[in-house]
Amino acid sequence: MKPIFLIGYMGCGKSTLGRNVARMTGLQFIDLDNFIEARFHASVKEIFASRGEEGFRDIERRMLIETSDFQDVIVACGGGTPCFFDNMEIMNSKGVTVYLDASLEKLHTRLMRGRHKRPLIAGMESEQLREFIVKALESRMPYYSKASMVFRSDLLENEAEVGETASRFISQLGLTAKESDI
Structure with a gap:
């Protein structure tokens, strides 16, 4: 089976959902950031510091590109992955892309709760974070909207x-699903 690529903004549930779908189906789960780090x-923070964003x-x-050639995998991409180079075209040509669509309220709540783990937003206050999310989603939607399908991810x-x-x-x-998960 071709790869399934989960895309969406940070906090939308790519890793949570991907890990659980993999467990229930027997697919291999790959978190792209963890794959890079290994x-x-x-x-990722160290790579950014030493090599810059580019x-x-x-x-x-x-x-x-490497993971797009794998079979029977579900890949959780970084929130920015679809927004660079021809990454969306690669994912759409090699597998199924699923945009995990979480409401602004869910994203805000999840990111406020876990912001200390995310250097980009660690020092932000509530309203500042909300504005940051709105602006980021606005700039990323042209890429996210190229996904093969949209899946609502509020209930996680x-x-x-x-x-x-x-x-x-x-x-x-x-x-x-595997027999034990039916």
């Missing part, structure tokens, strides 16, 4: 919601 033995985006594109707040949302995703994409 390959380069450095964190250097990171070049690495990201090369790793995206607890184990029950994650399970139900993963089941809905599996059904919507015509995937097969």
Whole structure:
């Protein structure tokens, strides 16, 4: 089976949903940032610091091309991955792209809660973060809108919601759940 690429803004649930769908279907889960970090033995933050954004985006594109040749995988892309080079065209030609669409309220709540883990937004106050999200989504929607399909990802707040949302995703994409997860 061709790869499934999860795209969307940070906090939309790409890793949470991807991990659970992979567990329920037997697909391999790849977080593109983690894949890069393992390959380069450095964190994304360190790569940005040493090579700049241009250097990171070049690495990201090369790793995206590599993972696009894998079979039976679900790939959680970084929020900016679709916005550079011809990355959306690569993903759309090699697999299925799914834009995880979370409401502004959900994104804001999730990112406020976990902002200390994200250097880009760590020091932001609530209203500042809300404005940041709105502006970022506005600039990224032309890329996100090229996805093969849109999937609503608001309901990922607890184990029950994650399970139900993963089941809905599996059904919507015509995937097969493992016997133990039916």
